[in-house]
Amino acid sequence: MLERRDDYQSLYRDFRWRIPQGFNIGTAVSDHWAAREPDRVALLDYRADGEAEKLTYGELAARSNSFANGLRALGVRRGDRVALLLPQSFETVIAHIAIYKLGAIAVPLALLFGVEALEYRLQTAGVKAVVTNSSGTAKLAKIGSRLTDLEAVVSIDGAQGGVRDFHRIVADHPSSFIAEDTTPDDPAMMIFTSGTTGPPKGALHGHRVLLGHLPGVQTAYEFLPQPGDLMWTPADWAWAGGLLNALLPSLYFGVPVVSARFEKFDPEAALGLVEKMGVRTAFIPPTALRMLKSVEDIRKRFRLMLRSVGSAGESLGRETYDWARAEFGLTVNEFYGQTECNLVLSSCAALGVSRGGAIGKPVPGHEVAIIDAEGRRMKPGEVGQIAIRRPDPVMFLEYWRSPEATAKKFIGDWMTTGDQGIEDGDGYFQFFGRDDDVITSAGFRIGPGEIEDCLTGHPAVALAAAVGKPDALRTEIVKAYVVLKDGFVGDAALGDEIKLWVRERLSAHEYPREVEFVDSMPLTTTGKVIRRIFRDRAKRETGR
Known part of the structure; x- marks a missing residue:
């Protein structure tokens, strides 16, 4: 655990990892607390009636x-892969912990996956057992014969048919297990x-991945745990963000976690949950925060008790950063990582590490x-690739059965x-986007995240994607694809207004020279915009 200090520099300088020789996630997040405080609340399942x-x-x-x-009676053994195709629920957490205690490997998967995406992942992982619900069993019925x-x-x-x-x-x-x-x-x-840039790969993590997340979780949520803390996230627990930025670390620290089963993110319902449950700490990805902007008079209508909010998954941006500070009366702590090595950069307002448009400093x-x-370090202000030095306890072990892909990662x-x-010169990192997402226009390298964040600050815009469209003069121009809020009509006049909105707030080289209105925004199961779909669409428009 991190020592509570007010000085980031000394905290970073003096920190040392203390990884024990033996460690099991399952016992760490349940049995240790059960032995000391068996009646301590671990989970709260929120219902539509507010109870x-x-x-x-x-x-x-x-x-x-x-x-x-x-599971052992069903033949599951150490090293076997067990998939979890479940919503946020008590059963999901129970299954996770059981798998870890067995020494098996949990493979969390999103219920939103279609049958082809599901089959690919189950086949790739060589899954031996699946824990799911009726929706999942219906999908498995279509592909089960091919899952050897x-x-x-x-x-x-x-139970139904052969399903237990x-x-x-x-x-x-029996309720005893070694x-x-x-x-x-x-x-x-x-x-x-x-899978935003290619076929999804199975990132294999050791039990140490939980320990590796703890310093980042403590900075992102301003020295979690604090008295009265209660954690909630709308993020799917099948995603590294929901699982390792919120659920498992909170249970490790003895912080109760709220589960809820929303079919899709509803801003009003989400705020109602935060109010009724008295949520104090929350992990809210940028897309969800931007959707909350559609709710008017939040501070007047909802009595929120939020102490700390963390956000990650894509760039938060200055617009949403400032909006959240004004609306919630706190500073959202943006942090960064990826499936292979998560939560390695973080903001922490309590340490004075916070800046709009930046993702913080090294945890x-x-x-x-x-x-x-x-592999050479770039100078401050120079654009390059974000990288993490090994060894690192939060870093993945390997891509599953893909040594070549693993080697190429380094x-x-x-x-x-x-x-x-x-x-920058102060040690803050700024995220531009994936290699393929960065837009090159008239010699400028432009990150789409800041543009998208600015776009969603416009009163008419619900969601937006910014991509580079090939251009003979500028190499690329910025093109924006925009989903409007209800009640707005996407015409030329509104398009021009949106262009001017960005130009006045960012710069003349960053504003979208083209705006196209679309009915929906393609998102990954983790809530990230799949920009490559629009990038390919923009290329087709120019015949490239």
């Missing part, structure tokens, strides 16, 4: 033990990359730099991210 069911650490430890025994490694399907919605009942398994097996003796480097979970314990193609001891950015 919540509670699950204590004692119950969490016992039920995960029972399910671990049940799959031996068992368990549903939280009850989750709750019956828990009830029928967890496997795992080391920090033993594999614990496989999280697939989002204590992590060495981060901007490098060139040969330049010497630097793990490359594929993300372009700069480090």
